[in-house]
Amino acid sequence: MDMNGEITKKDQDDTNSALKRFLKRNRTAIQGFALLLALVMPFLLYVALQNGDSLLALLAFTLITLSMLLIIMA
Amino acid sequence: MQLTLLNWFLAFFPIVVVLVMMLAFHWGGSKAGALGWFVAILLGVIRFGAGPLLIGYAQAKAILLSLDVLYIIWTALLLFHIANEAGAIKMISDSLLSITEDRTIQGLLLGWLLVSFLQGMGGFGVPVAVAAPLLVAVGFNPVQAVIMASVGHGWAVNFGSMAASFQTLIAVTGLPGELLAPDAAILLGLTGILCGMMVAFIAGGWKGLRRTLPLVLLLAVVMGSVQYFLTTSGIWTLGATGGAMAGLLVAIGVLRLRYMRNNHKDLTHPLLVDVPPAAVIEKRSLPIALSGYAVLVVLAFAINLVPPLKGFLGQIKLNLAFPQLSTSLGWVTPMENGRTISIFSHPGAILFYSSLVAYAIYRWKGYIKPGSVKHIMSNVSKGAVKSSLGIVAMVGMAVVMSHSGMTNLLAQGLSQGFGKEFYPVVAPFIGALGAFITGSNNNSNVLFAILQQNTAQMLGLSIPLILGAQTAGASLGSIFAPAKIIVGCSTVGLGSKEGMVMGRILVYGLLTIVFIAGMTVLMGFLQA
Numbered sequence: 001m002d003m004n005g006e007i008t009k010k011d012q013d014d015t016n017s018a019l020k021r022f023l024k025r026n027r028t029a030i031q032g033f034a035l036l037l038a039l040v041m042p043f044l045l046y047v048a049l050q051n052g053d054s055l056l057a058l059l060a061f062t063l064i065t066l067s068m069l070l071i072i073m074a
Numbered sequence: 075m076q077l078t079l080l081n082w083f084l085a086f087f088p089i090v091v092v093l094v095m096m097l098a099f100h101w102g103g104s105k106a107g108a109l110g111w112f113v114a115i116l117l118g119v120i121r122f123g124a125g126p127l128l129i130g131y132a133q134a135k136a137i138l139l140s141l142d143v144l145y146i147i148w149t150a151l152l153l154f155h156i157a158n159e160a161g162a163i164k165m166i167s168d169s170l171l172s173i174t175e176d177r178t179i180q181g182l183l184l185g186w187l188l189v190s191f192l193q194g195m196g197g198f199g200v201p202v203a204v205a206a207p208l209l210v211a212v213g214f215n216p217v218q219a220v221i222m223a224s225v226g227h228g229w230a231v232n233f234g235s236m237a238a239s240f241q242t243l244i245a246v247t248g249l250p251g252e253l254l255a256p257d258a259a260i261l262l263g264l265t266g267i268l269c270g271m272m273v274a275f276i277a278g279g280w281k282g283l284r285r286t287l288p289l290v291l292l293l294a295v296v297m298g299s300v301q302y303f304l305t306t307s308g309i310w311t312l313g314a315t316g317g318a319m320a321g322l323l324v325a326i327g328v329l330r331l332r333y334m335r336n337n338h339k340d341l342t343h344p345l346l347v348d349v350p351p352a353a354v355i356e357k358r359s360l361p362i363a364l365s366g367y368a369v370l371v372v373l374a375f376a377i378n379l380v381p382p383l384k385g386f387l388g389q390i391k392l393n394l395a396f397p398q399l400s401t402s403l404g405w406v407t408p409m410e411n412g413r414t415i416s417i418f419s420h421p422g423a424i425l426f427y428s429s430l431v432a433y434a435i436y437r438w439k440g441y442i443k444p445g446s447v448k449h450i451m452s453n454v455s456k457g458a459v460k461s462s463l464g465i466v467a468m469v470g471m472a473v474v475m476s477h478s479g480m481t482n483l484l485a486q487g488l489s490q491g492f493g494k495e496f497y498p499v500v501a502p503f504i505g506a507l508g509a510f511i512t513g514s515n516n517n518s519n520v521l522f523a524i525l526q527q528n529t530a531q532m533l534g535l536s537i538p539l540i541l542g543a544q545t546a547g548a549s550l551g552s553i554f555a556p557a558k559i560i561v562g563c564s565t566v567g568l569g570s571k572e573g574m575v576m577g578r579i580l581v582y583g584l585l586t587i588v589f590i591a592g593m594t595v596l597m598g599f600l601q602a
Binding site: 028031032034035042043045046048057064068069072 | 105107108109111112126127129130131133134136137140141394455459460466467470
């Protein structure tokens with residue numbers, strides 16, 4: 001952060017590289033977690049849709065989306 | 075949804091994204107597939123009128139289709155790593171090396187004959203997953219290995235996997251198998267010659283191809299004829315298996331005769347000629363080494379051909395019922411049951427039983443050390459996780475595309491753009507497109523067979539010929555499907571080079587589709 005408390009480019013670069021390091025270090029675990037979400041959540045989504053539970057369906061779909069994001073990032 | 079150039083291009087866009095990311099940016103299949111999934115959903119909602127219900131149910135359908143494939147991938151890798159841990163893979167490769175020292179012929183034995191036989195028994199990426207590491211073990215580089223194994227089994231996909239794809243063609247068109255089998259068998263049998271020639275070329279260049287051409291032609295004629303005979307006799311479930319088995323037997327006979335003629339000595343045990351001293355010292359037996367795969371063959375035949383056994387094991391099924399789904403633009407997907415997975419008689423289950431029996435045999439004979447289970451499981455998960463992610467993402471994308479009418483629009487554009495004269499040329503490309511998107515000959519037939527049937531009827535073309543071109547195109551199209559390439563690459567440590575491998579397989583794959591298109595036109599003329 002600079003003297004005015006704003007986020008500088010350097011801060012952003014540091015955050016990005018920290019994120020990259022984290023993803024690299026934990027790649028296997030992240031991929032495993034993404035696979036687990038991608039395999040289980042569609043069944044939860046199906047149950048939610050069958051029961052007309054919109055909130056649960058939204059949660060399940062959000063987690064499927066998260067699993068796809070993790071696949072791209074990991 | 076109205077067919078316009080813009081709509082057609084937008085329907086094609088998710089595939090373009092996957093292709094560009096894999097080919098130009100060298101992304102792996104899982105990452106490219108996940109991005110394609112996002113693009114397909116966005117376009118499906120924004121442009122093609124897919125609602126939340128449709129998108130949600132599409133995910134559930136996609137996971138059933140994915141599990142159907144993943145069940146086989148995980149268990150095939152399990153069997154492979156158990157055999158590998160026992161030293162069986164090394165022994166098989168050494169034995170094949172001992173049959174012939176000709177590198178091109180070694181490539182043909184593993185990358186054309188063995189891989190076709192495995193396609194007959196397993197399919198779903200198993201042949202490439204098993205044969206590619208074997209090809210690397212005998213000295214081919216990993217890229218060559220994946221390409222040879224992929225190209226080599228393309229002709230056997232439709233009548234392979236116990237003819238699952240052909241059964242689907244029968245089911246969705248409502249036409250008898252006896253009517254559909256001849257044209258499909260001729261097209262695939264002829265393409266088998268090209269597959270063999272391509273494998274010989276990749277293994278030994280032009281020189282290798284010229285030298286082995288008579289052998290390739292002989293084996294292709296044997297395999298194609300046996301497949302034609304079996305499929306037109308109603309035994310299409312064993313079409314590819316029987317053809318490839320006949321090819322392997324003839325090849326071993328010919329090579330053995332040639333060896334005897336050249337060396338003037340009797341080869342009572344030709345398979346043990348060049349087995350390394352270490353293996354001889356350990357006194358490991360080739361039949362024991364092969365037992366894992368022998369058990370697989372026996373169980374596959376028994377479970378598929380003994381109805382009481384099949385009925386008993388097929389009692390517990392995973393299946394979900396889906397309501398009719400429609401887009402706001404009027405594209406309707408009828409109410410249906412999703413993919414049914416028979417937990418205990420599925421090919422994945424057969425591979426799992428084989429893995430257990432193989433492990434017990436190897437452990438009993440001392441080929442596998444007591445603490446090796448952890449090592450085996452670690453290797454299996456290393457190879458399977460990334461390819462599983464790729465398959466889940468790609469199939470998810472494909473199902474969203476088909477349910478929002480994008481896939482149908484793609485096929486309509488292709489068929490309407492060409493008249494009666496050119497449609498036979500286009501038909502195999504539509505089949506190949508379906509297989510490319512979904513990663514499966516079977517799914518391509520689900521998506522496009524009815525469209526092809528209706529178009530052939532409207533244009534006054536031979537329906538069995540056009541459907542033969544559809545399924546033959548899909549059979550060969552499946553070899554360059556990202557989902558399959560991911561599996562092949564994962565088994566030989568090419569996890570980050572899928573894009574490059576795909577680019578090279580595309581060239582060979584498209585050549586085979588062009589060949590099928592030419593043969594379809596020729597057969598159309600002959601049948602007229």
